[in-house]
Amino acid sequence: MDKLDIKLWTLAAKGQIVPDRSLLKTPQQIEAIKKSAALNTAVLDHVAAHIRAGMSTAEIDKLVYDFTTAHGGIPAPLNYEGFPKSVCTSINNVICHGIPDENEFLEEGDIINVDVSTILDGYFSDASRMFTIGNISPEADKLVRVTKECVELGLKEAKPWGHLGDIAYAINTHARANGYSVVEDIGGHGIGLAFHEDPFVSYVTPKGSEMVLVPGMMFTIEPMINEGSPDFFIDEDNGWTVYTIDDGLSAQVEYMVLITEDGAEVLTK
Numbered sequence: 001m002d003k004l005d006i007k008l009w010t011l012a013a014k015g016q017i018v019p020d021r022s023l024l025k026t027p028q029q030i031e032a033i034k035k036s037a038a039l040n041t042a043v044l045d046h047v048a049a050h051i052r053a054g055m056s057t058a059e060i061d062k063l064v065y066d067f068t069t070a071h072g073g074i075p076a077p078l079n080y081e082g083f084p085k086s087v088c089t090s091i092n093n094v095i096c097h098g099i100p101d102e103n104e105f106l107e108e109g110d111i112i113n114v115d116v117s118t119i120l121d122g123y124f125s126d127a128s129r130m131f132t133i134g135n136i137s138p139e140a141d142k143l144v145r146v147t148k149e150c151v152e153l154g155l156k157e158a159k160p161w162g163h164l165g166d167i168a169y170a171i172n173t174h175a176r177a178n179g180y181s182v183v184e185d186i187g188g189h190g191i192g193l194a195f196h197e198d199p200f201v202s203y204v205t206p207k208g209s210e211m212v213l214v215p216g217m218m219f220t221i222e223p224m225i226n227e228g229s230p231d232f233f234i235d236e237d238n239g240w241t242v243y244t245i246d247d248g249l250s251a252q253v254e255y256m257v258l259i260t261e262d263g264a265e266v267l268t269k
Helices: 003-013 027-050 057-070 138-156 164-177
Strands: 088-091 094-096 111-120 123-132 188-190 197-201 218-221 224-226 232-234 242-244 250-252 255-259 264-268
Touching: 027 057, 027 111, 027 123, 027 255, 027 264, 057 088, 057 111, 094 111, 094 224, 094 250, 111 138, 111 250, 123 138, 123 250, 123 255, 123 264, 138 164, 138 218, 138 224, 138 250, 138 255, 164 197, 197 218
Parallel strands: none
Antiparallel strands: 088 094, 088 111, 094 242, 111 123, 188 197, 188 218, 218 255, 224 250, 232 242, 255 264
């Protein structure tokens, strides 16, 4: 066993949850994944340059598909477990997995999460941004702002040999301090060699709990913050779209991060 194996074995013997070595990306894999992540960021920048009131979410989907494929990539959501589009577009009371629709139009005052995931040369990346359409309400503005703050606070706790629970605690504490709730049953995930890998990343677990953060781990920080109840329901017709149970607003920001020897590197956001 090398030094890392010994350290992981020692931590496991003390009851800590440690990642399998297969979850730790090699330098060669990291470089390839970074190229996918760079394209993913470029796609989100492309959306940011064109999103506006009056456009349909189907137009956003076309922007994503056309830009991604023109640059040699594949939109990861397209046909993933039956998902019919290239991007998730989640407006106002939609928590996640909104399906673009030619009859759904962005209106003044809307908030929308655009969740972009990219495959490039077989490597995966994933990030999402909140966009505000025109003048939004003070309530919506605060929710979006606090959600971004939650992700940044979680990122500060993404330290080698810390725990996933450290990230969760920072996020949940800040959300609750602002009167919001964090969705419990949907979280982040490992990524890089597949769209969704271990570990599941919760945002409601205690500090010092969950998996140890080891250099080479790669995962998303993507809390879903609700202005009301954290509970939700899934659209029975399409089987994908997740709505707040009380029709309250929801916001989400997603970073994809790599744990390094001295902190965390954001790969795409």
